[in-house]
Amino acid sequence: MTGAGTGRGANQPQPHGSAYEEHFHAAPSGHLVLAADGTILEVNQTLAAWTGRSREALLGSNVTDLMPVGDRVVFASYAVSQLAVSGCFNEMAAELLSVNGEPVPVLLSGVRSEDSDGTSVDRIAAFKAAKRTLYERELVEALRKAEAAEAARAAAEEELRHKQAAIVEKDRILQANLVESREREALLASVLDAVDVGLLVVDPDGNTLLSNAHLLSNWRRAMGDIPITAKGQSVLGPDRVTLVDDADSPAQRAAAGESFSDQLVWFGTGEHELALNVSARPIKTEGSFSGSVLAFSDVTKLVRAKAAQDEFVASVSHELRTPLTSIMGYLDLALDEDGLPPQVESALNVALRNSERLLALVSDLLSVASGATKMDRRPMDLAEIVRAGVESVEPKADAGRVELVSDIPASLTADVDPQRMSQVVDNLLSNAVKYSPDGGTVTVRLWQDAQAVHLRVEDTGIGMSIAEQEKVFTKFFRARRAVASAVPGVGLGLVITKNIVEAHGGKLSFISSPGQGSEFTVSLPLNAVNAEEISPAR
Numbered sequence: 001m002t003g004a005g006t007g008r009g010a011n012q013p014q015p016h017g018s019a020y021e022e023h024f025h026a027a028p029s030g031h032l033v034l035a036a037d038g039t040i041l042e043v044n045q046t047l048a049a050w051t052g053r054s055r056e057a058l059l060g061s062n063v064t065d066l067m068p069v070g071d072r073v074v075f076a077s078y079a080v081s082q083l084a085v086s087g088c089f090n091e092m093a094a095e096l097l098s099v100n101g102e103p104v105p106v107l108l109s110g111v112r113s114e115d116s117d118g119t120s121v122d123r124i125a126a127f128k129a130a131k132r133t134l135y136e137r138e139l140v141e142a143l144r145k146a147e148a149a150e151a152a153r154a155a156a157e158e159e160l161r162h163k164q165a166a167i168v169e170k171d172r173i174l175q176a177n178l179v180e181s182r183e184r185e186a187l188l189a190s191v192l193d194a195v196d197v198g199l200l201v202v203d204p205d206g207n208t209l210l211s212n213a214h215l216l217s218n219w220r221r222a223m224g225d226i227p228i229t230a231k232g233q234s235v236l237g238p239d240r241v242t243l244v245d246d247a248d249s250p251a252q253r254a255a256a257g258e259s260f261s262d263q264l265v266w267f268g269t270g271e272h273e274l275a276l277n278v279s280a281r282p283i284k285t286e287g288s289f290s291g292s293v294l295a296f297s298d299v300t301k302l303v304r305a306k307a308a309q310d311e312f313v314a315s316v317s318h319e320l321r322t323p324l325t326s327i328m329g330y331l332d333l334a335l336d337e338d339g340l341p342p343q344v345e346s347a348l349n350v351a352l353r354n355s356e357r358l359l360a361l362v363s364d365l366l367s368v369a370s371g372a373t374k375m376d377r378r379p380m381d382l383a384e385i386v387r388a389g390v391e392s393v394e395p396k397a398d399a400g401r402v403e404l405v406s407d408i409p410a411s412l413t414a415d416v417d418p419q420r421m422s423q424v425v426d427n428l429l430s431n432a433v434k435y436s437p438d439g440g441t442v443t444v445r446l447w448q449d450a451q452a453v454h455l456r457v458e459d460t461g462i463g464m465s466i467a468e469q470e471k472v473f474t475k476f477f478r479a480r481r482a483v484a485s486a487v488p489g490v491g492l493g494l495v496i497t498k499n500i501v502e503a504h505g506g507k508l509s510f511i512s513s514p515g516q517g518s519e520f521t522v523s524l525p526l527n528a529v530n531a532e533e534i535s536p537a538r
């Protein structure tokens with residue numbers, strides 16, 4: 001430091017080499033002596049080093065040259081005016097620009113004093129403020145974090161509000177669904193109670209989940225307070241005699257997941273007995289069995305009426321047979337008389353033929369109405385029986401211009417009731433001829449394979465529609481065309497035929513197509529089961 005020639009007395013830095021000067025230059029703070037216009041009159045080594053410049057380079061330059069624009073403005077407006085007004089300023093934060101452009105953050109304080117010659121100088125002290133800035137930065141950082149946290153909290157609050165609104169909306173929807181499901185439940189309950197069938201829903205353990213009023217009232221009338229699903233109660237089969245095993249009772253079958261239709265069972269006894277026709281369907285929830293719905297129709301009256309009808313038919317047929325047999329006997333006797341006038345003989349023959357038809361009809365009625373009939377099976381030549389059947393239908397076939405084709409072996413022995421089997425052959429052949437009103441061909445085949453003996457009667461007649469085929473084994477059923485074209489018959493032949501075949505342990509099957517013809521096949525297994533009786537037609 002020179003200071004020489006400045007003549008500044010007590011305010012002047014001490015002469016070079018003095019302890020004061022050493023202290024001045026080596027102080028940890030920066031020091032400047034400025035003229036009133038900011039010209040640097042003196043600067044210590046420390047500050048010069050901060051800026052990366054030499055003291056000599058700094059002397060004579062303006063202090064504001066060391067500051068960025070913003071700080072220059074603040075220095076001019078704050079520090080300079082404070083010095084002018086109060087002679088000092090404190091802790092102005094500023095930056096000094098180093099030679100390579102790096103800012104050096106500092107805190108500046110200054111005092112103004114007058115030289116002995118009356119010129120004023122400003123003494124400025126600069127303290128490095130890097131730490132303080134860092135601290136401020138941290139503060140700002142912390143402030144930002146706090147602001148961010150506050151923003152996050154506000155966002156979370158907003159989200160919470162949204163969620164709460166969503167919950168409120170869900171709650172509203174749930175309430176609405178609840179109301180709707182209650183309405184549905186009420187509707188379902190009304191429908192269940194209004195329908196004319198009993199309905200029962202059981203879980204896989206057979207416990208009742210739901211039942212309707214119709215079922216309950218019918219059931220209570222017959223069975224009192226016993227639950228319909230209770231095990232161990234006596235359930236009778238369609239014949240009203242055979243006890244149905246627990247596992248085969250409708251409720252247990254349904255609980256086991258079985259799907260079935262039309263199981264006829266009887267409950268109760270005497271005037272309280274109840275015939276129920278039961279169907280069941282399993283309930284699947286997401287693919288697994290979760291219970292079953294059972295529908296019960298009360299068919300007690302219907303079954304009783306049917307039984308009464310059968311009884312009536314049986315007794316009327318029985319009553320008719322006796323006088324009819326007597327009439328036929330007397331007609332035979334009369335026809336045996338010699339020398340009858342031809343017209344009388346022909347009239348008697350007509351009467352006898354019609355009586356025979358009537359007797360056949362009465363026998364058919366009896367056969368389906370009177371229940372089990374004993375079979376008399378023995379080894380017989382079935383080929384012979386079939387040939388006889390073909391022969392007896394020949395006149396009718398000729399009259400209807402139907403060609404009969406036989407494919408029958410010379411002999412084929414089977415364990416059959418000969419009379420009953422003749423009836424089967426006659427029924428099938430006479431149907432085939434009857435229902436070929438425009439002529440055609442009827443083919444009869446008889447053969448045997450490893451399992452069974454087969455008899456097939458095939459015609460090229462009117463055939464049957466699908467709806468007719470479904471009813472063909474129903475008593476008294478006759479197709480509309482059969483009735484319309486006045487083909488004689490009462491709709492019992494096939495019922496009887498089927499019963500006889502089944503009583504032999506065999507099967508009667510058919511295929512038919514309208515306008516093309518039909519084909520009926522009887523198959524009698526060689527090791528025929530001992531189904532000895534013809535059961536009453538269902």
Ligand code: ADP
Nearest residue numbers: 431432435463478479482489490491492493494
């Ligand atoms: P019926 O011949 O006395 O009427 P069936 O029990 O033998 O009684 O036959 C029942 C009904 O089945 C007949 O009325 C007829 O409509 C139909 N049917 C039976 N066989 C044949 C056949 N071969 N072709 C066409 N329809 C047939």
